[in-house]
Amino acid sequence: MIEFAYSLKSDAKKAFDEIRSKSGNLYFKPNLAVVYLTENLQKDAKVFKFDFNTLCIPVEGFITPQRVWTRGCLCMFMDIDYSLNVLKGSINEVVEQLRNAEKGEFNLLVYPLFYVESYRSSIGKYLKLKLTSDIETASQIYGEMIYPMNTMLRPFRDESKEAVSLNIFPLKLGFGKPQIFLNGEKLGRGVVHISFSKRFDASFTDYLPERGRDLEETKEILKGEFHFVEEVELKKSSLAIGELNGQTVRDYLRKYRVKTRDNLEKDIERGDFFGATPYILLLLSRETCGSAALGLMDYNLKFYPSLFDLNVFEDRGIFSGEILKSGLERIKSEIKNLKSGFVFFDQNLMLMFEEKLVRAFKDYSGYGIITSFPSFSGSLNKRFMSEIEPNIFTNSTLSTVFVDLPDQRK
Amino acid sequence: MREKLLEIIEIFKTDESILFAVIFSIDGTVLASHIKGREWISALEWAEKQVEVVARQVLEENLNSVEFRFEREGILIKPISRSMLLVVGISDVASLYKVRIDTESLRYD
DSSP, rough: EEEEEEOOOHHHHHHHHHHHHHHTTTSSSSSEEEEEEHHHHTTTTGOOOSEEEEEEEEEEEEOOOOOOOSSEEEEEEEEOOOEEEEEOSSSHHHHHHHHHHHOEEEEEEEESOOOOOOHHHHHHHHHHHHHHHHHHHHHHHHHHBBOOHHHHHHHHTTTTEEEEEEEEEOOOOOOSSSSSSTEEEEEEOEEEEEEESSHHHHHHHHSSOOSSSSSHHHHHHHHTEEEOOOOOOOEEEEEEEEEEEEEEEHHHHHHTTTTOOOOOOOOOHHHHHOOOEEEEEEEEETTTOOEEEEEEESOOSSSSSSSOGGGGGEEEEEEEOOOTTTHHHHHHHHHHHHOOOOEEEEEHHHHHHHHHHHHHTTTOSSEEEEOOOEEEESSSSSSOTOOOOOOTEEESOEEEEEETTBBBBB | OOHHHHHHHHHHTTTEEEEEEEETTTHHHHHEEEEGGGHHHHHHHHHHHHHHHHHHHHHHSSOOOEEEEOOSOOEEEESSSSSEEEEEEETTTTTTTHHHHHHHHHOOO
């Protein structure tokens, strides 16, 4: 059984008191609460703690029937058969733990996509990145900060178990952020895996046409969907991009007069890092002929970090500007088909459409969150562009997951 | 009705980036209000004058919203019903796109 309660208060104690008081009206006794906290509440996440497992996840906004909010919090109360595990370690260690974990019919992963605990802990890595000329070394250093989106879903894909990943990448990234809390304790760099024995009907969309049967066809489709600039040759490793057409990412962007960022370390330290950009590199999957976008920012980095394991992609890509053609109409037509349930909606769409998004949801009677491009593993009937490995759907823009909740009380 | 309006204002009371939030009727009457501090009274008085000018246009000519951007602060005027306007003053630390989204969600028929 599942029910929702929300508060629009920006004071953590008042917001928690409000949802706790609403929990008193539930018709069941919950054994799990997932609390989605917007920006103002995130620093006080430890306040949100019930006397059963409480997972607090930072989000950019949330959706209630006919409404969209960027303040307050949404709480999902559940009385459900589940197991919850926290996994820590390197990428390989966590993937191994996921492979060995018991997986339910439906699985939820929650983790920070890019995480550095503090300035002190990052200074060594930052210096090594500046000093190294070896892309493999750079990739390994990034591997200490990033859990790549496609890699994390492979254990589920390989066992044909459905999984939704909340790979959290806040719009305002900083040291020690994102702040994911479990039972009042900060997760830090780790992965929460919730395994549900019950199956939920889940679906995915990226609002794009189906991918081509070969890479040439996919490229033509992408050129029609995005603001195409040019094809580029890549020098890359697993988690690092060395060059685009023989230049660093910064020099390449500066060629196009992109001059919006300066010093990454200072921006993160001051909380000025904004985790969205309209400049994207469309990567081409050699496994599926699909594509995923990687946002490009003109920071002064010899090697640019990737949020995906790049080994599944070709050594060429397409530099583009992000635009969703007939954008809002496409979103509306997908939302129209939704039954009441839960939607994990990409935060880039919120930035693109702002208050027009509220009108897109005015006939939607379910709930949801606005978060960083959720990923999905499962078997779907459409050749989605974002299916970059067989049965792994991931992108750093546009991706949206819907989950039907038949036990939700209306 | 008054309770509903106070609930709307309540949403902004605990947000430090909101300088003031006021609901006006179409004739300029203040129906509910919150102001962060006395130093913002003059800004609110200025906003009231703009409401007198734009109220009819916003409500009758279907203007979605009106925004004023200053060096640091901003003022957003938005209809929340056929006869009421919400005026929100925001500081330079507020994210304008967030205020646009939340005020749009406050509209009701």
